[in-house]
């Protein structure tokens with residue numbers, strides 16, 4: 001069987017088997033070994049679970065998307081996605097799994113796809129063993145969705161180095177990163193064609209990591225701003241080549257949009273199972289509340305949304321595995337993953353009554369966590385624009 005046929009078979013098995021052993025094993029491991037602390041407290045105080053992160057590293061999960069020759073686990077796409085689904089199913093720490101997705105699917109993918117051997121040799125080992133964090137920094141306070149209307153600049157000096165100036169905003173791992181991949185304009189007159197990606201150490205002269213910024217959900221993911229004030233870097237800091245920033249961003253963002261909701265798909269399944277258990281044990285008027293159609297139909301919708309999000313996730317994977325263009329499937333996977341996650345979290349909250357609103361029962365947090373998906377990796381509005389364009393409208 002060819003490598004491609006094996007990949008397709010693996011994905012088909014992943015789609016068909018809701019209880020695939022890879023997923024079940026990852027879920028059980030995550031349930032037993034992660035999130036042993038008080039998650040309500042961690043959420044309240046925005047505390048990142050560094051010990052859990054290191055446990056994920058020891059398990060090889062931080063190397064899921066990295067080939068073995070670069071030190072990763074070299075897992076195929078189906079195994080990687082099933083593992084992420086299992087992790088999301090096994091732990092309730094939405095911030096941890098978002099951080100995992102962000103690190104694996106943006107910083108690492110950029111290094112694997114575009115890094116020089118030297119950049120990979122220097123940066124990947126720490127990311128894989130959990131001793132360092134990388135940030136992927138494109139957003140600016142005034143740019144946002146219009147990512148390439150950026151004011152950060154990297155000016156070439158007479159001796160061949162670059163001086164980077166600018167401010168990147170709302171960056172996952174920003175306040176704690178050891179290095180970042182930062183996008184800056186090397187030719188402001190050339191628009192997106194003049195953007196270059198640089199790998200910059202966070203302790204380099206002129207780099208400042210801002211404080212943690214508090215947010216509504218996924219509060220356990222570290223998040224904040226990065227400032228660059230006359231930061232001097234050599235040519236060896238350029239990722240890919242000068243002017244390739246837009247291509248790098250386009251390639252990486254499709255991967256992130258395709259798979260960032262893989263853990264959430266697992267989390268939706270857990271929420272569905274727990275909501276069914278609640279609906280069959282909680283009584284009202286002498287009957288389990290699940291007997292009432294208003295409740296059972298909400299549960300049916302949760303089931304349908306979970307399956308839909310899963311199918312769009314693996315549809316995106318099939319596009320990658322068969323070498324098709326990924327912009328459409330990636331955008332749809334993210335739109336569907338986000339919308340279904342929010343709607344099901346709301347339904348779960350309603351079915352749990354006041355328990356769905358009070359923090360200690362850990363249902364309300366899933367609503368707050370799921371809302372972030374409307375914005376990160378391209379807002380849902382912007383992704384709808386992408387899909388409309390690909391359909392020849394809009």
Ligand SMILES: Cc1cc2nc3c(=O)[nH]c(=O)nc-3n(C[C@H](O)[C@H](O)[C@H](O)COP(=O)(O)OP(=O)(O)OC[C@H]3O[C@@H](n4cnc5c(N)ncnc54)[C@H](O)[C@@H]3O)c2cc1C
Nearest residue numbers: 136137138139144145170171172372375376377379381382
């Ligand atoms: C949890 C989280 C993690 C993040 N992590 C990172 C990270 O690691 N690295 C990074 O670089 N950035 C990161 N971001 C930033 C994120 O990419 C931006 O927030 C996003 O691009 C939107 O930009 P904005 O917030 O400035 O909103 P704006 O672009 O100002 O948008 C405001 C509103 O206008 C709408 N809108 C804007 N333009 C259009 C348009 N063309 N068509 C239709 N509607 C439009 C939007 O949908 C939104 O509703 C993160 C954000 C969040 C919430």
